[in-house]
Amino acid sequence: MQAMPDNVMVVDHPLVAHKLTLLRAAATPTGDFRRLVREISLLMGYEVLRDLPTEPVHIETPLEPMTARQVSGKKLCFISILRAGNGILDGMVDLVPSARIGHVGLYRDPLSHEPIEYYFKVPDDMDQRLTVVVDPMLATGHSAAAAVTRLKRAGAGAIKFVCLIAAPEGIAALHAAHPDVPVYTAAIDRQLDEHAYIRPGLGDAGDRLFGTK
Template sequence: MALTIINHPLILDKLTRMRRQETSSKDFRENLNEIGQLMAYEVFRDIPLTEVEITTPVAKAKGQTVGIPVVLIPIIRAGLGMTEGIQKLVPTSRIAHVGLYRNEETLQPVQYYAKPTEEMDKSYVLVVDPMLATGGSGAKAIEIAKGWGAKNIKFVCLVAVQEGVDKLQKEHPDVEIYTASLDPKLNEKGYIVPGLGDAGDRIFGTK
């Protein structure tokens, strides 16, 4: 499984803004959506195209259009913060949902919601979450997507650590990972260091 770190200057600038403790929820959300949109250019690089014939104001011409359904699967809550930016580029994409929370004692994911879309087996699927920490939630969400029939799956996050990457590579070696940063480590509570803090709380202004 490939790991792609998308370290474009505009992404790194926005990520630095998000890391700052004093950044407001509004600015955090806006930068997260913008990074999601910028990352999507690289993530969709290999999406299949279909040739079509169109008519321009001048003449008939051949063109290309996205030839496969696209499904975004945000891991609720924080994954919702990245979907808007990606969906702006692919407005026809469908959104499935996976609700997971982390047991703070065991650090294991607990599922509380899951809703697929149609034609999962024929779709280009992105599982989306800003953080890839222990990897438990990401691995579980991919497992759920595969249970729905999804085959062409990519995992897209903003910040990752090697432990999370290793877990996804071990459990889902067929899934490519895209991130904007590979941070150094996890702390004793399973949070990424330096990371962003709790992305869900920062997106929605909760504690």
């Protein structure tokens, strides 16, 4: 496998690896697939958000006053690349219920594999928020790069990208377009096939999440 950029992080916790193995299995039914994506996303969220800034606050416990830490600054923003990104979004929102949420609608042209935008809705003040972009698969990297480009035009500065499985080709393409954006993934697979599917992968994440095939 080719060398990865320094800002690519594989979340290799044993529970993430275990749940990802169950997720990959063709025999895993839709309901279990959806639940596993949510669970993996929540586990990954701890690593993705490890460097959130905090500030001291004064509180009263049942026994005495104290100074404790809480997350500071504007509420972070999760951006789902539709439609499959919504599967990861659920787990992330479980972890940070107060986060703002945006959506980028992109579909892949079946011939060119290039992304075409059909929907874009994000919160205000994107320049003041940490933006976490979620999509289960980083395959060609074209959709991820297009989504990040669009978010930067909307003012987003600090951006992270989170996926379940990445292909080396997708990592390279996203890094070439946006070298400042770190990638968090549960696994880096071998390669893309002639149809731009990740091998060994897990199939079409959207179809498996929503039971549409």
